[in-house]
Amino acid sequence: MVVNLDIRQRIEEAEERLSPHASKNRYSRGRLKWEEPCQIRTDFQRDRDRIIHSNAFRRLKHKTQVFIAPLGDHYVTRLTHTLEVAQIARTISRALSLNEDLTETIALGHDLGHTPFGHIGEDILNELNPDGFRHNEQSLRIIDLLEKDGQGLNLTWEVRDGILKHSKGGIEVLGEGWNDVGTIEGQVVKIADIVAYVNHDIRDAIRANVITEDKLPKSVVKTLGHSSSERINTLVYDIVRQSLYTLNHSQASKSTISMSSNILEATNTLRDFLFEKVYNPSLNTEDTDSAKETIRFLYSHLKKHEGKMPKEYTLRNDSIGRKVTDYIAGMTDHYATRMAKEYSA
Numbered sequence: 001m002v003v004n005l006d007i008r009q010r011i012e013e014a015e016e017r018l019s020p021h022a023s024k025n026r027y028s029r030g031r032l033k034w035e036e037p038c039q040i041r042t043d044f045q046r047d048r049d050r051i052i053h054s055n056a057f058r059r060l061k062h063k064t065q066v067f068i069a070p071l072g073d074h075y076v077t078r079l080t081h082t083l084e085v086a087q088i089a090r091t092i093s094r095a096l097s098l099n100e101d102l103t104e105t106i107a108l109g110h111d112l113g114h115t116p117f118g119h120i121g122e123d124i125l126n127e128l129n130p131d132g133f134r135h136n137e138q139s140l141r142i143i144d145l146l147e148k149d150g151q152g153l154n155l156t157w158e159v160r161d162g163i164l165k166h167s168k169g170g171i172e173v174l175g176e177g178w179n180d181v182g183t184i185e186g187q188v189v190k191i192a193d194i195v196a197y198v199n200h201d202i203r204d205a206i207r208a209n210v211i212t213e214d215k216l217p218k219s220v221v222k223t224l225g226h227s228s229s230e231r232i233n234t235l236v237y238d239i240v241r242q243s244l245y246t247l248n249h250s251q252a253s254k255s256t257i258s259m260s261s262n263i264l265e266a267t268n269t270l271r272d273f274l275f276e277k278v279y280n281p282s283l284n285t286e287d288t289d290s291a292k293e294t295i296r297f298l299y300s301h302l303k304k305h306e307g308k309m310p311k312e313y314t315l316r317n318d319s320i321g322r323k324v325t326d327y328i329a330g331m332t333d334h335y336a337t338r339m340a341k342e343y344s345a
Contacts, residue, residue, distance in 0.1 A: 006039050007039065007040045008025075008037060008038055008039055008040060008041060008042050011025075011042050011045075012024070012025050012026050012042060015042075015099065018097050018098065018099060019096060019097040019098055019247065021096075021098065021184050021247050021255040022097065022098040022099045022184070022185070023044075023098070023099045023102050023158055023183045023184070023185055024099065025042040025043050025044055025099075025101075028043055028044075028156050028157065028158055029156070029157035029158065030156065030157060031043070031154050031155065031156055031157075032144065032152075032154055033154050035154065042101060043156050044099065044101040044102045044105050044156065044158070044159065045101050045105075047105045047109075047153070047155045047156055047159045048101060048104055048105040048108060050153045050155065051105060051108045051109040051112070051143070051153070051155075052108060054112070054142075054143075054147050054148075054153065055147065056112040056113075056142050056143075056146075056147060056330065057079075057108070057109075057112060059330065059331075059332050060077065060078040060079035060082055060111065060112070060114070061077055061078075061079040061080075061332075062077065062332035062333055062334050062335075063077060063078040063079075063114055063115075063116060063118070063332055063333060064077070064078070064116065064117050064118035064120075064121075064333055065077055065078055065080075065081050065118060065197075065200075065201070065204070066118060066201055066204055066205075066278065066279065066282060067204055067208055067282065068117055068118065068120070068285075068287040068288060068291055068333065070204075070207075070208065074207065075204050075207065075208075076200045076201070076203075076204055078111050078114050080200075081111065081196060081197060081200065082107065082108060082110070082111055084196040084200060085107045085110065085189065085192050085193050085196045086104050086107035086108050086192075088192040088195050088196055088232065088236060089103045089104065089106075089107045089188050089189045089192035090103055090104050090107075091236055092188050092191075092192060092236060092239055092240055092243075092257075093185060093188050095240040095244075096184075096188070096240060096243055096244060096247065098184060098185050098188065099185055102158055102159065102162075102183065102185040103185040103188050103189060105155075105159050105162075106158075106159055106162030106163055106166070106185060106186055106189045107189045107192065107193075109139060109143065109155075109159065109163045110136075110139065110162070110163050110166040110189060110193065111135065111139065112138075112139040112142050112143065112163070113134075113135040113136060113137065113138025113139030113140070113141065113142055113329065114135045114138075114139075114329075115133075115135065115138075115295075115328065115329045115331075116291075116294075116295075116328070116331045116332055116333045116335070116336040117288070117291035117294070117295070117333055117336070119279075120283065120288050120291045120292060120295075121291065121295055121328075121329075121336075122134070122135050124291075124292050124295040124296060124299075125295065125299070125325055125328060125329060128295075128296065128299045128321075128325075129321050129322070129325045130319075130321055131321070131322065133325060133329070134167065135167070135329075136163065136164055136165070136166060136167035137164065138326075138329050139163050139164070140160060140163060140164045141326070142330070143155050143160065143163070144160070145316070146312070146313075146326060146330070149312050150312050150315060150316065157182070158182065158183050158185070158186075161181065161182035161183065161186060162181060162182070162183060162185060162186030162189055165180060165181045165182070165186060165190070166181075166186065166189055166190050166193060168190065168193075168194070172268050172271075173191070173194055173259070173264060173267050173268050173271065174191075174258065174259060174264055178190070179256045179257070184255050184256075184257065187256065187257040188257055190257075191239060191257055191259075194267065194271070195232060195235045195236065195239075198231075198267065198270050198271055198274060199228045199231050199232055200228070201274055201278060201279075202216070202228065202270075202274070203228055205274075205277070205278045210277070210278055210281070210282075211277050211278065213226075215277070216270075216273070217269055217270065217273055219266060219269060220266045220269050220270045220273070223262060223263065223265075223266035224263070224266050224267070224270070234263065235259075235263065235267065238259055238260050238263040239257065239258075239259055241260075242258045242259050242260050243256075243257045243258050245258075246258045291333075294336055294337060294340045295328060295336070297340050297343070297344065298324075298328050298331075298336060298339060298340055298343070299324055299325075299328060301343045301344075302324040302327065302328070303320050303321065303324050305343075306320060306323065306324075308343070309323065309324070309327045310327070313326050313327040
């Protein structure tokens with residue numbers, strides 16, 4: 001008996017019932033290198049699977065989110081952060097009838113380029129590497145050039161764009177330039193990233209005795225809620241409600257994700273509070289000083305001893321600084337610490 005396995009075609013036909021603003025596999029801008037389509041999975045589904053099976057994705061479980069080397073079992077890591085972003089983004093995307101597969105894929109890949117020791121590692125590599133360093137650009141470099149022994153993952157344009165442009169820099173939520181993303185699903189991931197980290201970082205900061213619940217801005221608690229689950233629910237509900245209105249009534253050529261003014265103000269207030277009370281103070285501790293010295297030592301040592309790096313980092317025709325940066329950026333916290341001890345012995 002012959003069975004027609006062209007399930008992908010049926011999925012693509014079903015995507016035509018999504019929102020007119022949604023990205024559809026049939027109209028993807030494609031991959032860097034053409035590939036024969038899969039009979040079962042769409043291109044965005046294949047991209048998701050490639051990210052999940054990548055080495056860089058596995059390493060996220062041992063990379064710092066905010067607090068370096070915490071003793072408790074329940075602190076957020078880059079991996080658990082990534083999964084929370086994916087969950088929140090999928091909820092929003094489904095409610096807005098967008099492409100859930102694309103949304104999930106961007107979310108799962110958005111932090112692949114993060115360094116060991118969180119933003120400390122990113123800051124030090126940016127200082128040391130003549131070409132600078134930004135984790136979103138490194139994420140793209142990983143999926144294009146470094147994974148699979150230098151072959152890359154050959155992902156679609158839509159996924160690559162969402163990963164590259166998820167980073168917010170110093171701008172306020174929904175501030176100028178916020179929606180400079182090629183797909184609306186990429187916008188969803190960008191805002192889901194905020195929803196995830198402003199809430200789980202509060203939990204971690206309380207767990208670490210950096211802040212207490214009663215120190216949260218009263219205006220934020222009144223507007224968003226008293227618990228993490230309340231705040232996430234408030235934010236997601238508001239994003240869906242406001243975005244539905246915007247998508248249905250906007251005359252602009254580019255569709256955008258939005259929030260109501262009072263929820264947006266509270267979100268930016270909470271984000272500012274975290275920078276003042278949690279993120280900036282965390283840059284000046286014994287653990288962060290040790291992390292900085294570890295990155296600096298590794299960079300200096302490996303520039304002088306290129307042969308100590310794995311071959312996949314040395315075969316490319318790049319500067320030694322670029323090769324060393326790629327290698328260090330891919331390390332987990334544990335691996336970076338262990339290598340620094342071995343090299344200095």
